Amino acid sequence: MVDEITDFEVLEIALRELCIEKGIFTAEEHRHFTEFAEQIGPTPAARLVARAWLDPTFRQLAVTDAMAASREVGVDWMEPTGFGTPSDFTAFEILEDTPTLHHVIVCTLCSCYPRPILGNSPEWYRTPNYRRRLVRWPRQVLAEFGLVVPEDIAVRVQDSNQKHRFMVMPVRPDGTEGWTEDQLAEIITRDCLIGVALPTPGVTTNVITDTRPAIHPASSAAAEGAS
Template sequence: MTHDHDHDHDRTVKPMVDEITDFEVLEIALRELCIEKGIFTAEEHRRFTEFAEQIGPTPAARLVARAWLDPDFKALAIAEPLAASKEVGVDWLEPTGFGTPSDFTAFQILADTPTVHHVIVCALCSCYPRPILGNSPEWYRTPNYRRRLVRHPRQVLSEFGLYLPESIEVRVQDSNQKNRFMVMPMRPEGADDWTEDQLTEIITRDCLIGVALPRVGVTTNIVVDTRLAMHPSGE
């Protein structure tokens, strides 16, 4: 039996990505140039990458839960959010000892009230408080969210299943190169006697962005009652 070499080559498994994007080419070129110039080493880059990938929103959730239970800590979180961050294990200077140009910036915690609800966005690009919330969700970086939230905030929130009465003012806080924000939502009804650990479980990443509210029994970042966008990003 003859062996069909051409047929064999046709069956060769192809890589998952046939070509890399322009941004990936730029990242590789910049990274290699920085290593070559001695700005950082390959080992330092590896350690920072691993550090960034393991960050999640749990410390931020614990910060909010502690603020719900302790008025003094809440005052600290609003007045000195970097100091409050350290209380839950987040040092904005890590892992380099001096932070990073994109992350070590002015950080502010926005406390919701019975009449004001906050939601964060970066209308220009994707600025996000990564040291305390981890990497931003993909939808946060899309033009659809960025462009529409500043113009149609209630409509966008409704697409996340969050319907707020007209009596509540919606304040959209736009992040930028020098400022990062995080939302401190209000404590939900039915959790009056809960411990800090119990409260931490219901404060999801989406609550800390402002597109959801903490609810008893909800411990994951879910999207409910979603409607299609009425205002596409290309308008």
């Protein structure tokens, strides 16, 4: 097993065992939900964006009623498991990028994330390093992911919270004219939907290979001043 567990893990075990003992849910139901949550991925979200790129009417639905657009790609936020998960029923919004505006999402409070349509959040999304630094130095953090945003494009950081979830609809890249929905969905990765990457023809994985080490902006400025 493991050498030690965190206080949060102890709390989860105690609460889970108490709920089973009180009959709030069974061990089988808990297993069912856990397996469901672990297999959710960003494929429906990628298909949603691909469809929006191709269909202006659906694109309008996505930015005005993200819940309805989610149902069109098979994700029902009301009943994502078949037996309900009230904590995931929130105000969901799709943030549309433009040629002059780039969105990126974060949760500075903890790790709020649109799980029903994007699956479980990546580990780095939950780290204090990402959560604290993105809101202060978004361009530098994005550059560390390999995404250098030109100065003429504004960067808007959207902070999620307990009742509001967000997803990014990136700009359709050049070179995809005439592509089908399936072809477009393949290049829309999870990181594109968070806003730390851009869809690129030929890139169909979430593995980030071009990264730069984190440098504290204050330290960087001091070094430049000294020189």
